[in-house]
Amino acid sequence: MSFRLAGFRPAVVNAVALILALSAGVALAQNTKGQTAPTPATTAAAKPAAASTAAAPAASAAAAGDNDMASAKPGDATAGQAKAAACGACHGMDGNSTDPQYPKLAGQHEMYIAHQLHNFKSGSRQNPIMLGMATPLSDQDMHDIGAYFASKRSLPGVADQALVDRGQKLYREGDPARGIPACMACHGMDGRGNPGAMYPQLTSQHAQYVEAKLKDFHDGVSWGNEPHAQIMPAIAKQLDPQDIAALASYIEGLHVADNNASVAASP
Known part of the structure; x- marks a missing residue:
């Protein structure tokens, strides 16, 4: 494999549809459990630490977000299955993506998935598609999605x-x-x-x-x-x-x- 990335046009074309599907899936799962709708993201990505005047507020926001992540309950894989429905378009319904530009999530650790979703939502990890997908999610949603994919098994690959x-x-x-x-x-x-x-x-x-x-x-x-x-x-x-x-x-x-x-x- 070379350093080139596969084209993202299919993902971009479907991004809006995926975001709407994710929002609907989350709302459905939350209504089933009697929960309220997740709160939207409150801030865009902070600038790098080079801008010291902006770094302190960004660090405080990140610390607050990490505390929220730590206080979330362990994920519920059953609830996560409904919330992860939109994820399947790129990552596979069982977390085994068929398009190699998208990572396999099957078997990945719950906390790691939740933490990366938090990073996408906060903007500390840059990806415009994942920003849109993660923005509607609450911390509990992230853990539930992580628990669902963690319960799956990654299919073996083949090395050259x-x-x-x-x-x-x-x-x-x-x-x-x-x-x-x-x-x-x-x-x-x-x-x-x-x-x-x-x-x-x-x-x-x-x-x-x-x-x-x-x-x-x-x-x-x-x-x-x-x-x-x-x-x-x-x-x-x-x-x-x-x-x-x-x-x-x-x-x-x-x-x-x-x-x-x-x-x-x-x-």
């Missing part, structure tokens, strides 16, 4: 055999001489991630999506101002295009072959 050796070495050993740590130190031997530390699941993720995100990180894109969000840009900066392609392919083929702990990177 020609790239496996390089990808495997970087994933499992890193390259200390270039300041590249092993990916598995945070994301686990089998790519399942670490929900407590909010390191996402990577296993079986589309190579095209992984490569695009690693390139973004390499170019300095971050998903927020918190220290946790600065980890990947610092690491990816040390990767060259061949490293990124090999890692992305290896991650797509990374999966647990059975119910035991054995790991496979499929050819």
